[in-house]
Amino acid sequence: MTRAAKRRSLSLRELGDLAQRAWVATGAAFVLPSAALLLLGKESWAGASDDRVSAVMSTTYSGYLREVGGLTVLVGLTEWGLLSFATLGVLLLAHQPMRKRIESPRGRDAATVFIALLVVAVYVGFGVQRHPGLFLEPLASSAALQVWVEACAYLAPVAALVVAAGYAVAMVRGELFAQVALIAVACVAGGGLGTAVKRSAKFAPTPFRAPAPSAGAKVSTVPPKAATPTRSPNVLWIAVDSLRPDRIDPKHTPRISALLGESVYFENAIVPVPRTGPSWAAALTSLAPMTNGIETMFPSRSASDLSKLALPAHLVSKGYRTLVTSEYAGEFFGRVDFGFQLGSIPRAELMEISGQILLARAPLVLSHFGLLYTSTPWVRSLLPAKLVELTRGMPNFSHPAVLADDVLAHLEAPAAQEQPFFALAFYSQPHFPYTSSPEFGKKYHVSGSSSSIRYGRDVANDTPITTDADRQQLDGLYRASLAESDAAIGELLDSLAKRGVLDDTIVVLSADHGEGLYDCAECVGHGDNLRSMTTLRVPLAFRLPNGRFPDAAPQVLSQYVSTLDVYPTLLSLLGWSPIAVHEGVALLTRKGRPATIPERTLFVETGEWLWTTAAVPKDRLVYPPITEIARLEDDRIAIDPKYEPVIRAAKHRAAIRAPYKLVYEPTADGARYRLFDFEKDPTDEHDLSASMPEIAARMKDELRKDVLRHAFVIPAGEHFLTRPPMPSDSHW
Known part of the structure; x- marks a missing residue:
């Protein structure tokens, strides 16, 4: 072998040095930001931060959250290994040019960190692009981030080709021991994957x-x-x-x-x-x-x-x-x-919601987890069952x-x-x-x-x-x-x-x-x-x-x-x-x-108002949001019974007999009945109750009879109240 050929070859020592640098640099680019986001994220539930809910989550479900956090860390470490593998592939391809053009060790370290950052950014961006719903808030607030993740749809395949080329070059140019080491790593990885297949806990019915x-x-x-x-x-x-x-x-x-x-x-x-x-x-x-x-x-x-x-x-x-x-x-x-x-x-009770919040605080991990979850049933079966359920x-x-x-x-x-x-x-x-x-x-x-x-x-x-x-x-x-x-x-x-x-x-x-x-x-x-x-x-x-x-x-x-x-x-x-x-x-x-x-009249009603949106009536009968009216009942979320009568009284109701819809809308000042021809007026702009009093009166009578047929409901003027006895004093 000539001296020039020896200089071009990759020794086992050099391979180990490159692998160590790839592992450390990828850790700095992936693990440190993930850990910071995991520790510094803010809890929220039902669209709003609530200190009381956060306190219940952290104290009641501390053991569960530790388990979810541990699984998230495990997945993150696995992703760290996969990204380190990709970074190493790029370093193997860039090894000779870097050795020629960058003489100082610090310069090579800086180039390695840059490559690791680029690899992590490309593959995280690719995961975000594939499942943008998991990252709606940052995507909605940053047009630049949107441009990057869309670009990653094309950059990720290119990066994969570069990684493959790097390992191919290493196999061709590497010394015998380096080649054996690469083959051994591939065999160990395959064996570990096979063991994971056999031992994986699947999310099943x-x-x-x-x-x-x-x-x-x-x-x-x-x-x-x-x-x-x-x-x-x-x-x-x-x-x-x-x-x-x-x-x-x-x-x-x-x-x-x-x-x-x-x-x-x-x-x-x-x-x-x-x-x-x-x-x-x-x-x-x-x-x-x-x-x-x-x-x-x-x-x-x-x-x-x-x-x-x-x-x-x-x-x-x-x-x-x-x-x-x-x-x-x-x-x-x-x-x-x-x-x-x-x-x-x-x-999706409060325990699982707390787990979802924790998982959402690890977006770099989540970007790849989403890719694995949606790839194939076989790959999905390898993932931790608890995280699969939370993601689902x-x-x-x-x-x-x-x-x-x-x-x-x-x-x-x-x-x-x-x-x-x-x-x-x-x-x-x-x-x-x-x-x-x-x-x-x-x-x-x-x-x-x-x-x-x-x-x-x-x-x-x-x-x-x-x-x-x-x-x-x-x-x-x-x-x-x-x-x-x-x-x-x-x-x-x-x-x-x-x-x-x-x-x-x-x-x-x-x-x-x-x-x-x-x-x-x-x-x-x-x-x-x-x-x-x-x-x-x-x-x-x-x-x-x-x-x-x-x-x-x-x-x-x-x-x-x-x-x-x-x-x-x-x-x-x-x-x-x-x-x-x-x-x-x-x-x-x-x-x-x-x-x-x-021929019959059909009756409909609204749901409970969970939070304030553009759809919630402005002059409604008001009660607190879901974060205040809900309580934990044997580890499940349930609306406190003391609020059920007011929710029932506040509901809007309607009687429908085509083409007419009579809508009942209770307010603090009384109740409105409005009549619409929904076939001619699809967005209910024109109240016909004054011009068609007979139809309005007949449908009002039908609606009231439908509501009052329930023994626990009593009329109070135009409102519908719940018949006593009300919930016991212990609820108050």
């Missing part, structure tokens, strides 16, 4: 009422048995949070549109309350909120057992195997017992493909070969803040709109939307999140069709409520007012398998129906007896044909 399959059980590839006369059809209920019927079309939501085209589609379904939890409680029991007892998102434990009333429990009694799966908006299914056997849902429950992050994984695992379990299944897949992504992956978000981005709403918009943000471009961008955010959910729904249906399951499955499509997209100044979010029909009207469709329902034909029906009707309709389709206490009606006959539906 949680058993509510029956044992879950063992974590190590192999997934069955045997398709479910074909339909028999004695076996009931499967039922798949697909629901999309905040889904508006007027945002469904073949161009933007091709899979949902195709599903509706194969279904009996009721295009004018009304929800009893445009708030996720109470809406689901009503739909799954066919009982209005005041009847089933779930009037808020945070009911007491004593009111939360609906297992004797709800559809899932009824299906279990008939031999069905039941599952509910969702992301962050589905946490309510863990708060109320509907009788599901399995739940693949994140828990974050309101500004969504990966809807996980729902299909849950449903397929459910139907492929051994027990599913003998039993029909009922699965409720609730897609959360179109809920505000309307975040999506970049391939969807870029497609709907509106040029000229404010950079502060490029990636998402929280309705708790009181900054007004004033320009047409910003309104279009907000609609684009919503459409992007809906398009990503649409694609995930299509993947689920394709997988079921490929397995031959779809041919014997009743598919229901619905939503928990619609969404206000700044159609008017108060048309923001959902649940806070009854302005317009955008939050009240949802799609409702039943896709019926031909083998079971040969007489059923896809069609669109325009009569106004309620999501209270889903439960009775499924009983009718399954050939089971109706339940007398149900307030909904069967929309389809046993053969799947449209039933004769009596």
Whole structure:
């Protein structure tokens, strides 16, 4: 070997020195900022800082927070190792030029730190670009950061090629011992990864009422048995949070549109309350909120057992195997017992919220964790289960493909070969803040709109939307999140069709409520007012398998129906007896044909006001925000019972009989009744109560009768109060 060749070769000593410098420099660039953010971040909950809530979190859940913090540090150390590996690859490529051009050790150290900073910045930026919802606040406040993270979409692949080139050069030019060392490192890394695969704790469906399959059980590839006369059809209920019927079309939501085209589609379904939890409680029991007892998102434990009333429990009694799966908006299914056997849902009580806040204080770690979580089910299975659950429950992050994984695992379990299944897949992504992956978000981005709403918009943000471009961008955010959910729904249906399951499955499509997209100044979010029909009207469709329902034909029906009707309709389709206490009606006959539906008035109400937004009525009956009216009840968030009567009294209510809507609005000075023709006046601008007194009087009488049929409600002038006895003095 010539002297020149020896000078160009990489010795084992030099390799070790480069690896040490890469490790130290990457630590300075990644670990130190991560530790500082973790220690110095500020707690907040429900959109506002609250010292009392922070104190409860830190004292009550100190052990849990230490565990989450430890797992976050572990993930951070792993990422440190991976980033050090990348930095080393760049150093291996730059080794010869640096040795020639930089003579002083300090200069080389400075160059190494610069390279490490660049590697960390590129890969953190790439993670932020892939999942901007996790970083809405810094992105909204910095246009320069937005430019950088968008550039990282192109810089990260280039950096990967540079790293690969560096290791290739080292293998070619390195001395034998250096080459052996590189191979040994690769083998150790592979062995460690294999061990992690075997020992990883997976986030799996949680058993509510029956044992879950063992974590190590192999997934069955045997398709479910074909339909028999004695076996009931499967039922798949697909629901999309905040889904508006007027945002469904073949161009933007091709899979949902195709599903509706194969279904009996009721295009004018009304929800009893445009708030996720109470809406689901009503739909799954066919009982209005005041009847089933779930009037808020945070009911007491004593009111939360609906297992004797709800559809899932009824299906279990008939031999069905039941599952509910969702992301962050589905946490309510863990708060109320509907009788599901399995739940693949994140828990979002104060303990988990405190964990999410802690995890959010490690954004550099979170940027890569999001990449790993959304890569493949196999990679996701390697991640700590607690952090997976916390990430899945974050309101500004969504990966809807996980729902299909849950449903397929459910139907492929051994027990599913003998039993029909009922699965409720609730897609959360179109809920505000309307975040999506970049391939969807870029497609709907509106040029000229404010950079502060490029990636998402929280309705708790009181900054007004004033320009047409910003309104279009907000609609684009919503459409992007809906398009990503649409694609995930299509993947689920394709997988079921490929397995031959779809041919014997009743598919229901619905939503928990619609969404206000700044159609008017108060048309923001959902649940806070009854302005317009955008939050009240949802799609409702039943896709019926031909083998079971040969007489059923896809069609669109325009009569106004309620999501209270889903439960009775499924009983009718399954050939089971109706339940007398149900307030909904069967929309389809046993053969799947449209039933004769009596003309009726539908009743709706607002949810509780969690915090002040543009949608909350200015002259409402006022009560404190959720951070003050909630309490911990056996480790779960519940509204203090002493506030339930005032929340009930303060609710806006409406009676709907197309084309009219009569709205009841209680204030401190009395109550207003206003009448609108919502088909001609979609944003409720013109009160018709004076010009149509007969219609207003009739609908007012119907509304009052509906509210006062509950024995615990009494009239007080135009207000509705709760009948004594009130909560005991101990509550005060």
